Structures are given as structure tokens and as C-alpha cells.
Amino acid sequence: MRIDLNCDMGESFAAYILGEDDQIMRWITSANIACGFHAGDPMVMERTVALACRHQVAVGAHPGYPDLLGFGRRHLDTFPGEIKNYLLYQMGALSAFAGAHGVRLQHVKPHGALYNLAARDEPAAREVIAAVKAFDPEVVLVTLAGSLCAEMALAAGLRVAREVFPDRAYLSNGQLAPRNLSDAVVHDPDEIRARVVKLVTTGAMTSIDGQEILLKADTLCIHGDTPGACKLGEVIREALAASGVEVAPMASVCVR
Amino acid sequence: MRIDLNCDMGESFAAYILGEDDQIMRWITSANIACGFHAGDPMVMERTVALACRHQVAVGAHPGYPDLLGFGRRHLDTFPGEIKNYLLYQMGALSAFAGAHGVRLQHVKPHGALYNLAARDEPAAREVIAAVKAFDPEVVLVTLAGSLCAEMALAAGLRVAREVFPDRAYLSNGQLAPRNLSDAVVHDPDEIRARVVKLVTTGAMTSIDGQEILLKADTLCIHGDTPGACKLGEVIREALAASGVEVAPMASVCVR
């Protein structure tokens, strides 16, 4: 039994500090680092890669829409080729900092509105997959467990890490429960811990309407902007250790 | 006798078209491609790398200050580390497109105000050199012939292409004549052609005040925004061929 823990990192920008990267980096195994489009800048990227390397956390790109003003959370219509080229640009930019620290990009996880679009929209998923293939086919693509994008990426021969959000409720069909449902977000750390242990040791989760569902998870997302994210990371690490689950970077957990 | 011809390329942005890249690409051997800070964007970078590859022109990065509004032509004070990280970011971004086309970055040439600063300012030159070393020590650094930066880069063990501007006058000490001097810019294509042939075949140039000076040139810059730049490229190529000079990408011309 083995699982990866990932978290969005490096989302500060210029004079603006966001997140508690120093604290959270201790508990995760894969860092998704913003690349300057929705957050992050060259100085922040350098610092964040250095921090990840000090903690032996694997480095990945977290590319978003070119929309700092919307923090990459707003859908933006794109013309054909734009998503692919936005990803290539950002993966390349981050890989220069990784290379300067002697490591390679382990993975890529699209951010925000782009993540959501790619999960369900075929043309967007196709561009994301094309970008990874063109950049480096060994890079792991992080995508929503059970999504169209996960299927397409596996069919295309990519390495895929299927992501589950332990603080989010799921529908009985295995899809994420929309945020407008009450109970869509789980706040209680004890409950989150229990969900994580059950999911990783049995592959099952209780859906929002009480059914047992099976979910293939290669990586769990710790939301860095949740209050208490750092404490949550510690709690999950301890619970997994106590359950005999190995925590490891997604390159050693993902499927192909 | 061998020389490289370089030109700034890919300076369009979004809906804005700048330069006649399609025409000029035929006559050059090394393309300096803008990386999205002072000009260029992911779509333009992809198109420009593709164009260079079709013409078997070597691909290089042309990083600038993060100042699209000033086209990278205005000096911007930076804090320590910013120049290095701006270069890493931009070289990385461009290299993703190069890699997608199966080529590597041959060279890097800072743009505009950053080029001028690095040529004469020790801390700036040190950051530029550190960026190239950290990114890939085989990448050729293009720098002003006779500049402090050229010296420092050679002392640091980098591969260096010393650049001469055939349409610019030089002082008798080997420095570029400032643009505010009359006759600082040579406009006559016949004169430019004669200067090029003399420089490449004899290593000498007539300075603005009539003296013969020696200049080590590994690469000549064709200014893409000069009216008639494309014709000038053709004229220079023909004159060099007629003089028995081989034109080749700077990787095979530069010094170390």
C-alpha cells in the first residue's frame, strides 16, 4: 500500500505572500509549483523549488490560465492550440529552475479552471495530453480520479496519477460533489483522517448519500489554502504511517 | 573563415504582428526568439521555433525585462537574483518549444536594455553568466564584442559569441558609437556589405573617426526592424559567399 500526497505550492507573487509553504512542505511528497500565469513568479519559483529539494519533495508544474487577476479560477475560452502552448511554456519555465537544482519535473497538474475543464472536456484534455507528450512523455499527469482526462491520458500511454480530494465529498457515481451542495466539503480533521485511511487501505469511500464507492487514488491533494492545512498534513501522515501505508512521490505510485 | 548571422525573431504578441520573420529566416543561421517578457507569447514562440526548424536555423532565447509596455527597452532596477531568475524562466519556457521540435537551445542573447546593462555592469553580467551555467553550460552566450560581459563569460568558461552590428559605427577604442552621434547608424546597404566583408575577411573595421580597428566577431546582428532588413540579409549572404566566407550557426563559430 502506497500513496502520494500533493499540495499546490509557490502561489505567492511579488510582494504578496500566500500559503504556508515552509510548513506544509514537510508533510507532502509531491509539490505542484505555480509557474507565473495564475500565480508565482521567477523569484518565487526558484525559492519554492529550492524548498522542495531541501525536503526531498518531488517537483511538478502547476500551470494555469494566463489570468493572475482571476488566480486561474475563471474559465477562459481559448483558441485551438492555446492550452497546449500555455502548458509547454509553463512546464519549460519551471523545469529550468528544477534543472538548476539538479532535478527533473516529476509531474504536471493543471490548475483551477483549467484542471476542471480538462477533466471533462475532450478537446481540452487532448491539448493537455499533447503538451505532456511533447514536453516529456515520462512526466506524470495528475488528473481527477474517474475523469475523462484520466481515461484519455491512459489510452494515450501517459503516466497518470489519479487524484482524490480527501476533504471533498463524492457522488455515488464517483464524481466530485459540486461545491454548492451542503456537505460538499469535509471540515473535520478526524473525519478527513478516517476517510484517507479507509480509501488508501480499502479503495473505498462513503459517498455523500451514504453509499460505498470504489475510487482508484494514486495521489491525495492537501489543500494548502484550507485553514489548518499544515496540521492536516501532519495528521494524515501519522494516520497513514500507523496504518502501514507508505507515502512516496507519485512517480513511484502512478499508473500507465 | 566562418561567421554566424543572427536576428531577433518572434517579437509579435497576441493580435499584434511585428517583423517579417518569414522573410528574414531564410538568410540567417541563428534566431533569437522572444520569450514572452518584452515580446512574444506561447503561440508566437511555437510558430517561430517551427519556422526556424523548417529553415534549419538554430534556435536561441532572447530574454528581456518583464516590461511588455516598454518592449524591454527601458532600464529597470532589479534586486539581486532577479536577472538570473528572469533568464532561467525565459530560457526554460523557450526550450520547451525547442524540445517539442526535437532541437535544443543553441544560444541566449539578452534583449534591449538588459543586453546593454549586462555588457557593461559587473553584477548584471555575473547574473547572466550564472543563469547560463545553471541552465546548460553548453548554451552559447551572445554578448557585445569587446564588452566586460564577453570577458567575464570567457573567464567563467562559457561558450561566447562576440557580436558585431554591421549597421552601427564603432569608436576607435572598439566600443559601439552612441546613437546620439551623427553617423552612429549606417544606412547604405552597399556600405554595410563592404563593412561586413572587410570585417569577416580581415578582422578590421574603420572606426567613426577614420581609424582602422580590430574587432573579433563571431556573429553579426541583422536588425529585423530596419526597413529593408530582409533585402539586407540577402545582400550580406551573397557578399559573404562571394568572398569565400562560410555562414554557419554560432555553435560552430563561437569561442570558449
Added chain:
Amino acid sequence: MRIDLNCDMGESFAAYILGEDDQIMRWITSANIACGFHAGDPMVMERTVALACRHQVAVGAHPGYPDLLGFGRRHLDTFPGEIKNYLLYQMGALSAFAGAHGVRLQHVKPHGALYNLAARDEPAAREVIAAVKAFDPEVVLVTLAGSLCAEMALAAGLRVAREVFPDRAYLSNGQLAPRNLSDAVVHDPDEIRARVVKLVTTGAMTSIDGQEILLKADTLCIHGDTPGACKLGEVIREALAASGVEVAPMASVCVR
């Protein structure tokens, strides 16, 4: 019989020149000036307002999405209040240049994807109308003839200029024919001239499927990026003059 001729102006940015503002300004009566979000910058805005004033052309704001990379042509999801505040910001910015030249903003015309959204989407139209009311209820809102936005703005008591595109075909229900239909765009200057004269003198237009439809037009848009836009402006002016139609800024043509 009286009509306004408007054209998008000031869409250059930094080193990038777009459009032939100097030429087209002679033939129009209202200039829609980009405000720095999708195009334009403070220097361009100053120059464009000065140019309009020299030609006694009325000055209006042409605000767009904050998406220079997409030239404001891509839909961007926004959160409540963003459209209103984007418009206020841009109208304010342009009005400073207008004020410096002793004139006031005559009108506002949303640009590109924002224009299209506001024409048909009630929440977007509501924010546009709220922005105009908050900024200055005497400013004329330019909106697609026959659109939801035109109706809502009139109901809200705004001054409205209903816009018709003489080089675009219309459906028999009075809506713009989508661009993916063949014949959606009229290219022949003679045909455009004939359509203009008929529309302004009779209020009627032949739809794309051959029916006669009635359209209330207060202002006609000359597309500045059409090849020959300048010649077209001249042709339309002459044809209107020959037909006894007065051409005047939209403030003296619009309805309330």
C-alpha cells in the same frame, strides 16, 4: 435623417501598431477608444484622444476584458461585480485623457467578447448598465440593435445608440447572422454602400435569406481592421451626403 459613424480606435499597444487611425478618423463621428485592458495603453490613449479632438470626433470608451493576450475576443467567466468594475475603471481612465483635452466621454461601447455577452446575457447587461449609471448617466451606451441589452438599457433610462454593422448580414428575425454562415460578412464596398443608404433612409435591410426587415440604427460601425476600412469610410460618407443624410456624433442621434 441623421446617423452616427463609429469605429474602434487606439488599439495599438506599446511598440505594436494596429489600425490606420489617422486615416479613418477623418470619416467617423464617434471614436471608441481602447482603454488598456484588451488593447491600448496610456500613451496610445493620449494620442488617440488628441487625434479625435483634432478631427472634432466625439470620444468614447471601448472597454474590454483584462486579456491583452486574447485581445478581449475570448469569453472570460467573471464573478459578480467584475464586469461593472472593469467598466468603471476603464471609463475613468479614458475620461482623464478626455478631460485633459477639454472634452467629456460621449459614449461607451464594450469590446469583443464582452460586447457579445452583454448583448444577450441578462446579468452581464445589468452590470454594464449599472456601470454607466454609476459613472455618468448622460454617457451613451452603444449596444447591438435589437439586443436584450438595448431593451434593458432603455428600460433603465439610459441613452442608447443602437448599432448596426453594415458589412454583416442579418437574420430575418433582426439578429446578426453568425459568422460561421457563408455570406455572414459582406465584402463588396458597393453592396455595403447600398445597404447603408437603404437602411438609413428607409429603416429597412434585406436579410440573409432575402426578407425585408426593419432595423432601428442610431450608429453604424466601420470595422477598422477590415482591409480598405479607410476607403469604405469615405465611400459611406459620400453616399450618405448624396442621399441627404446628416452624419453626426451619436449624442445627437441616440434614443432614451
Added chain:
Amino acid sequence: MRIDLNCDMGESFAAYILGEDDQIMRWITSANIACGFHAGDPMVMERTVALACRHQVAVGAHPGYPDLLGFGRRHLDTFPGEIKNYLLYQMGALSAFAGAHGVRLQHVKPHGALYNLAARDEPAAREVIAAVKAFDPEVVLVTLAGSLCAEMALAAGLRVAREVFPDRAYLSNGQLAPRNLSDAVVHDPDEIRARVVKLVTTGAMTSIDGQEILLKADTLCIHGDTPGACKLGEVIREALAASGVEVAPMASVCVR
């Protein structure tokens, strides 16, 4: 005896929160609101103007260089006219939000590197003054007490608020002590309070080398990014009240 208290406000951007505007707004009389170039965005500007109005604090523009990445703290070379047009643009943008709340811009205070440049550089000061005159000659210009800009603005007939920084040491010639001197910044709240009371009630301050100097102060800057800025505001207000000094927006304190 009367003095204005100003503070930089509205420096958040998008998802990034900076400063404790809600707290500090209670203690000041004039708010310098960022305008989207070095900080701030349309949503933040709207919220900040609304907040100022709720507290009956006068609204002013705080325009900076177009350098969000450098937070306007880095010098940027500009071409003639750029500073003037950057200011016009930003004053206009902010005034739209002010107008929507029924107030006018009381003042303008250039930010960061632009403030420092304008204080001592004649061409920059000239552009700042020209911008204020073109925008609205009744707007008060905030400028460093004892600076070239203060002199030039008074000579040009502008309304001027001479600004003193109570937490900064001054040289015996009346100039700000450079930050690289030890003791250039005063940290002790009690000392700051004493300096404020003495300055406002007697016009004198003890310089960094122990001499008594005279300083004409119309407005005191509370640094919002100082830890404890909010507490400091309260302390200063109480001390001034106890000393019989009236605190009032700078429009009623400034000179002409």
C-alpha cells in the same frame, strides 16, 4: 494646529490580501488608494473607496509604475510623457470609483520609486505636476517635505501637502535619512508619538545627529505595512487629541 494623517490603502490584488485596511481606516483622514499599476485592481479599488467613504476618510490616488512584479518599488526608466500619462490614467481610473460613491479625488500621492524620483528629479516632477494640472488643478499633490517637487508644485500654483514620515529619521538638512543608516527607522511607538506631537505643535524635529530642525508638515504618513500600524494610528490620534491638535483631511490643511 491641524494635521492630516494619510496611509497607503487598497494594495491587495486579486486573491492576494495585503494590509489591514479595515483597521487602519478608522484612524486616518486621507487614504492613498492604489490604482492597479503597482497594486490594486478594480474590485479592490471599489471596496477600498467604499470603506473610505464609510469612515468619512478623503479619497486620493496612489499611482505607481506599471510594475506589479516589483510592487512599484523599482526605478523604471521612462520616455518623455510616460509619467504624466501613467498618472492621468490611474487618477482617472480611481476617480470613477470615487464618483460612483459621490466623492471627488482629494489628492494624489505617487507611490514608491516614482515618489522618490519625483521628489528630486526635475523632469519627473514636471510630469507629475503637469498630470495634476491636466486632471484637476484642485487636486492636492502630496510630496516629500523639503523636496524639489514640493517647491516646483507650489511655484506652479498647485495645492501641496508636504509629507513627513514620523517613523523615519531626518538629516540635519531636512532630508530623509537614507535607509542604510542605522537608526534611519524609528520603531518605538512611544518615540514616534513624541516626535509627532513635537513636530505638529512646534514645527521642530530632532535630526538623526541630534540637531533641532524645522519641518513644514501638512500630512503625516502612517506606514500600513509596519507591524502594529493600526495600533500606531490609534496612539497618534490620541496623542494629537490630547495636545489639542485637530486632525483633518489634507484639503483643509494643504498650502498653495
